[in-house]
Amino acid sequence: MTAPSLKIRETAILESTHFQKLLDGLIKRGYQVVGPTLGEDAIVYDELKSVTDLPIGYTDEQEGGKYRIKKQNDKAFFNHTVGPHSWKKFLFPSELRMWKAKRNGNTFRFLTDNEKIKKFAFIGVRSCDIHAIFIQDKVFTGGKFADPHYKLRREGIFILAVNCGKAGGTCFCASMNAGPKVSSGFDLALTEILKNDRHYFIVEIGTELGAGILHEIPYKIANDEEKYAADIVVKKTAEQICKSMDTANIKDLLYKNYEHPRWDDAAKRCLTCANCTMVCPTCFCTTVEDVTDLTGEHAERWRKWDSCFTMDFSYIHGGSIRSSAKSRYRQWMTHKLATWIDQFGTSGCVGCGRCITWCPVAIDITEEVSAIRESEQTTEKKTTEGLEEQRS
Ligand code: SF4
Numbered sequence: 001m002t003a004p005s006l007k008i009r010e011t012a013i014l015e016s017t018h019f020q021k022l023l024d025g026l027i028k029r030g031y032q033v034v035g036p037t038l039g040e041d042a043i044v045y046d047e048l049k050s051v052t053d054l055p056i057g058y059t060d061e062q063e064g065g066k067y068r069i070k071k072q073n074d075k076a077f078f079n080h081t082v083g084p085h086s087w088k089k090f091l092f093p094s095e096l097r098m099w100k101a102k103r104n105g106n107t108f109r110f111l112t113d114n115e116k117i118k119k120f121a122f123i124g125v126r127s128c129d130i131h132a133i134f135i136q137d138k139v140f141t142g143g144k145f146a147d148p149h150y151k152l153r154r155e156g157i158f159i160l161a162v163n164c165g166k167a168g169g170t171c172f173c174a175s176m177n178a179g180p181k182v183s184s185g186f187d188l189a190l191t192e193i194l195k196n197d198r199h200y201f202i203v204e205i206g207t208e209l210g211a212g213i214l215h216e217i218p219y220k221i222a223n224d225e226e227k228y229a230a231d232i233v234v235k236k237t238a239e240q241i242c243k244s245m246d247t248a249n250i251k252d253l254l255y256k257n258y259e260h261p262r263w264d265d266a267a268k269r270c271l272t273c274a275n276c277t278m279v280c281p282t283c284f285c286t287t288v289e290d291v292t293d294l295t296g297e298h299a300e301r302w303r304k305w306d307s308c309f310t311m312d313f314s315y316i317h318g319g320s321i322r323s324s325a326k327s328r329y330r331q332w333m334t335h336k337l338a339t340w341i342d343q344f345g346t347s348g349c350v351g352c353g354r355c356i357t358w359c360p361v362a363i364d365i366t367e368e369v370s371a372i373r374e375s376e377q378t379t380e381k382k383t384t385e386g387l388e389e390q391r392s
């Protein structure tokens with residue numbers, strides 16, 4: 001019997017035993033399938049050839065400055081939150097050759113370096129990370145000039161999203177309006193259900209392509225009870241989120257507080273290690289290196305991830321503009337949460353919590369914002385009380 005055709009926004013059921021067929025359908029279409037897998041004692045993103053490459057039965061525990069993976073007594077595929085990697089490693093690689101050239105007498109001849117990019121299928125993309133991709137879209141392609149390397153990679157991607165079944169200890173996506181429910185930007189969106197002896201996925205169709213791929217494998221249309229089960233998963237996850245950031249007037253708050261004592265306090269703790277920027281799914285600073293070989297016959301230009309936390313990043317003509325940890329931490333946080341809004345019309349933060357988890361000294365961006373906001377409110381209160389006293 002042929003399965004009924006699927007429409008966008010329709011919801012279907014995929015048994016976990018058929019998940020491999022979903023991966024096979026993507027591989028058959030020429031996608032390089034990448035997603036969560038175990039590596040270096042963490043859940044990282046790498047190539048998936050088989051469903052067994054997923055971190056089956058593993059979860060993670062996260063808090064400020066701490067990350068651990070843990071084996072559980074279940075067969076869940078996606079019972080973890082985001083790890084040290086983000087999808088930017090595929091769309092905006094950490095090292096990229098911009099051009100290469102060969103000596104030609106007294107000059108150099110540029111050699112064609114046509115990039116052959118495989119289309120990526122991202123498996124297990126969380127809502128916060130879809131929002132991070134939207135932000136990088138604005139950064140790299142939303143202005144007058146588009147980054148051709150990003151554009152080339154971004155155009156062909158397939159997104160298999162996953163609604164989070166648990167919140168990590170550092171997540172604050174809800175207060176950034178970036179999760180935990182996946183709402184757009186996906187081809188297919190899964191909610192994983194393990195109930196009694198049954199393991200299945202409720203699948204929301206996001207695009208015709210997603211519908212076409214799902215149509216090739218065994219599925220059935222979800223009933224109301226199954227749809228409700230998916231809603232409950234997201235609701236429970238939202239209830240687990242214990243961190244938040246108050247973003248009301250955050251741009252003005254930070255612009256008004258360039259000289260706030262909290263920056264000195266953060267600077268005493270900050271190691272300027274740049275971890276926060278490396279793990280952040282939206283940070284995009286780069287440097288450019290020109291290299292040659294010992295013969296002097298070849299030259300290449302490479303673009304590499306850099307960070308506003310390194311001294312060299314702001315080096316201009318004889319010195320660094322941001323030589324102190326205070327100025328670098330302030331630059332990062334103010335850019336992320338304030339100047340980014342002026343530049344790109346959006347915050348640079350999606351509340352994924354990676355910068356909190358991977359900061360070796362557990363500096364927490366939500367606490368830094370709260371500290372500045374609370375001291376402002378205290379000052380305002382004292383000023384009002386003072387004025388009232390004068391009047392009386
Ligand atoms: S600033 Fe931190 S919480 Fe916000 S998107 Fe970057 S890593 Fe995630």
Ligand code: SF4
Nearest residue numbers: 270271273274276359
């Ligand atoms: S805030 Fe933390 S992760 Fe970021 S540079 Fe400072 S010490 Fe490193």
